[in-house]
Amino acid sequence: MVAYNALMGIDEDKVFKALGDASRRLLLDKLRENNGLTLNQLCEDHAMSRQAVTKHLVLLEAANLVVTRKQGREKLHYLNPIPINEIYMRWIGKFEQSRLDALYNLKQSLKENDHE
Amino acid sequence: MSNDLTYTTYIKTTAEKVWAAITNPEFTRQYWGHDNVSDWKVGSIWQHVTDEGQARIVGKVLESTPPNRLVLSWAAPDNLADESRVTFEIETIEDMVRLNVIHGNFKADSEMASRVNNGWPRVLSSLKTFLETGKALNTWAGHESTCSK
Numbered sequence: 221m222v223a224y225n226a227l228m229g230i231d232e233d234k235v236f237k238a239l240g241d242a243s244r245r246l247l248l249d250k251l252r253e254n255n256g257l258t259l260n261q262l263c264e265d266h267a268m269s270r271q272a273v274t275k276h277l278v279l280l281e282a283a284n285l286v287v288t289r290k291q292g293r294e295k296l297h298y299l300n301p302i303p304i305n306e307i308y309m310r311w312i313g314k315f316e317q318s319r320l321d322a323l324y325n326l327k328q329s330l331k332e333n334d335h336e
Numbered sequence: 337m338s339n340d341l342t343y344t345t346y347i348k349t350t351a352e353k354v355w356a357a358i359t360n361p362e363f364t365r366q367y368w369g370h371d372n373v374s375d376w377k378v379g380s381i382w383q384h385v386t387d388e389g390q391a392r393i394v395g396k397v398l399e400s401t402p403p404n405r406l407v408l409s410w411a412a413p414d415n416l417a418d419e420s421r422v423t424f425e426i427e428t429i430e431d432m433v434r435l436n437v438i439h440g441n442f443k444a445d446s447e448m449a450s451r452v453n454n455g456w457p458r459v460l461s462s463l464k465t466f467l468e469t470g471k472a473l474n475t476w477a478g479h480e481s482t483c484s485k
Contacts, residue, residue: 256338287344287436298342305457 231283235303238283243268244276248285251299258294340440341453345460347433349467351426354433355403357463358424361385367466368459376400382408395419410439410448420448435460 238244247262254261259277263270277297280286287300347354357363361371364384370392374382378400384393391413399407404426411419421441427434437456442449465471 254337255342256340261337284344284346287342289340289342289438291338296338298338298340300342300344301457302343302345302460305461309461 232307234279234283235285235307238279238285239304241276243272244280247273247276247280248299251286251297255298256289256291256296258296262297338440339442339449340438341449341456343437343439343456343460345435345464346429347435347464347467348431349433351403351428351433353467354426354435354463355406357467358406359402363466367462376402376406395422399423412448415447418443418446418448420446435463 246266250262251257259270259273262277263273266273268276277286281288284300284303287298288295289298290296357367359372359374359376361373364370364372365387368384370387371385372382373385374380374397376382376397378397380397382395382397383391385391393410394413394416395409395411397406398409398421399405406424406426408422408424409419410422411417419441420439420443423436423438423440425434425436425438427436437460439449439452439456
């Protein structure tokens with residue numbers, strides 16, 4: 221596993237560090253809702269300053285969680301789910317998904333019973 | 337704003353190997369589950385085909401610049417009007433390859449984006465493992481194949 225991680229182009233620590241901040245997760249949520257946003261659009265309705273958003277985007281890009289593409293004169297930001305999928309594959313993907321689904325369903329039905 | 341789906345992964349391999357992994361059915365079968373079949377010339381048909389010979393995705397080759405750029409149109413055979421576009425950008429960076437997959441040009445009422453959105457990360461993780469270790473992941477373990485359904 222260590223050897224495999226060394227092969228991963230993106231330092232895994234960067235991914236976890238980037239995810240370990242509520243503001244940055246908020247930016248990712250925003251891109252999940254509406255992909256391909258400009259810096260201005262990402263700054264809208266945010267309590268964060270433009271400088272803070274820019275700083276967060278640098279960390280998200282370094283972690284490969286956000287990728288940018290030029291469209292005309294605009295730079296659009298896209299959510300890239302691949303690093304999160306790598307985390308998923310490493311710790312969850314190897315287990316039988318059906319068992320996790322069964323546990324989840326059980327939990328949901330128990331919750332529903334609680335409400336009755 | 338843009339409806340495009342963008343996936344970027346870094347793979348410790350060569351651009352030629354990534355190109356082969358996408359265009360050679362012997363390889364796609366191992367990490368994607370099905371065969372990608374075409375002569376990969378501009379204007380040619382390409383198909384994503386099951387072992388039984390049933391096409392799950394069909395389209396045309398729109399651009400083909402081996403080993404760096406491949407653009408395909410993409411539609412389910414039972415709904416050809418719902419056509420979208422997939423671009424593979426394969427770029428060598430030092431001793432690695434950056435692979436960008438952009439799935440875009442979705443029709444306004446397209447069902448395809450939600451069908452492929454969970455599929456691409458699995459396919460690309462599996463492709464990366466396949467090229468770096470020679471072993472494919474069980475791409476669709478526990479999941480019904482979304483992008484090849």
